[in-house]
Amino acid sequence: MEPILTVNNVKLSLDEKPILKGVNLIINKGEIHAILGPNGAGKSTLANLIMGIGDLKSPTEGEIIFKDKILNGLEISERAKLGITLAWQEPARFEGITVEEYLKLAGRNNPDLDVEECLKFVGLDSSYLFRYVDDTLSGGERKRVELASILAMKPELAILDEPDSGIDFASMEDIARMLKTMKDRGTTILMITHREEIAEISDRASLMCDGRVIQTGNPKEVGEKFKNMCITCEVKNPQLVGGK
């Protein structure tokens, strides 16, 4: 197995508060890797740090390596050019940009781009091409368009922050099919989720808790552990419950 992304003892403090407390994680090329974990575990923070979002360009300690290249300090565009992208938990809205234009921008370096097909894989018909990516799309439609834009871009590594939240995928097969299509087209997927049944359709899974990855391995086992340990643990911490 060839690693595509290595997170090496990454620590991050924000406003002197430790958020990531020594994350170790290896994502193998070609796999779908799920990250499970309770609210506040640091999943989105890790995702943002890999992409270089906002001020998160370098960890306080440790390093993130993508295909032999240390990402610390790189701009978002530079990371994207290396082949990494991120789909946000809540995607941005754009005035005056159509879905078609949006997908074409994402897929401008993809010679096999077929925007209608990208939409089909996320369950939207081609009439959506002419819609605007603004607040006239419902929350679920907007998230589907975001996933379509990842298919359009065909990156080497896609970080999906809760791709399943807010989307009423008719069946587990729908989301599994979409992820599998991405994977078959050469995209490695790092997927954050709260649903262990989604994690179970991945190749491997990791469990994050309190700023650390505490287990990596078989998705069924990690999912079980999440269900049995974290969920009961959250009930003991009611301020952490919610949002799912």
Add this chain to the structure above:
Amino acid sequence: MAIAKNLLNIAKKEFTKIGLPEELFTKNKFNLLVDRNKIVTKYPAPGVRSEVIETPTGVKTKVYIEPGTKLEEPVTLCFGAAGRTDLQTTESEIIVGEGADVKFQVYGAMAEGIKLKHTAKTKIVVEKNAKFVFIDVHYNGENTLVDLETETDAYVGENAYFKSVFKQIKGRAGKVRVNLKARVDRKGVVVFETKMIGKKDDEIKVEDIIYLDGEESRGISKSRIIAVDQAKAEFIGETYGNAPRCRGHIDCSEIIRGKDVVVKAVPVVVVRDETAKVTHEAAIGSIDKKQLETLMARGLTEDEAVDVIVQGMLR
């Protein structure tokens, strides 16, 4: 019908250079094309009676749209300056007869490198049950210095609809004052939309004034202005709710980029009837960070991402 062949060739060369679509010329789209004070082409559109007079500094136009006229294709006009000239003045009067439904597509084109003061005065009457859409798009060169002053005064009759769009599409805006005014009668609707970008030392001032004088009349005043470098931009939107159950809304959003820009937005709402309702939203801020980061995460550079976002807002 009249064509001045050599003038047409010059206009085509100069105006396509600053971005005017070539097919406007190859497909003979212009019902009226004016180069400073010369009529270059003039073709009548069905149901549209017009009189155009050349003046020492521009043209005077009178247009009458016969009642009930319905046109699929827009009436296409271009007021431009293809060569060196100091002053251009245009005066237009447009009467849209009862029940007519027409769209005017107007191009302003100021050739690359010229320095020009342009004043445009337009009077519009949209009669009962008529629908009139007036799209005014401006193309300048990157090195064109325009001092543009446009004043539009409209009356929107009973149950009539009038939409006016003013957009700077290409090149430097220069010094621009856009002044739009409308009085709206019973159940009439007016929509003002202004979209511009100011760069370098451009100065933009947009003023929308809407008087909702008739019962159940409606008005929308929407502006999107982007100021970069040292540009100055100011938007003043005034809506007067003077009649029972009229509705008005002012929506202005200005984006600033660079620390030397000066931007101002002033929505003014006056209501003179207790059943009238006029609302406003005004926002001044920098480009949304999440929009920027999303596009950058798809491989666009920061400048490319800014361009995409700005062009979207100006659409």
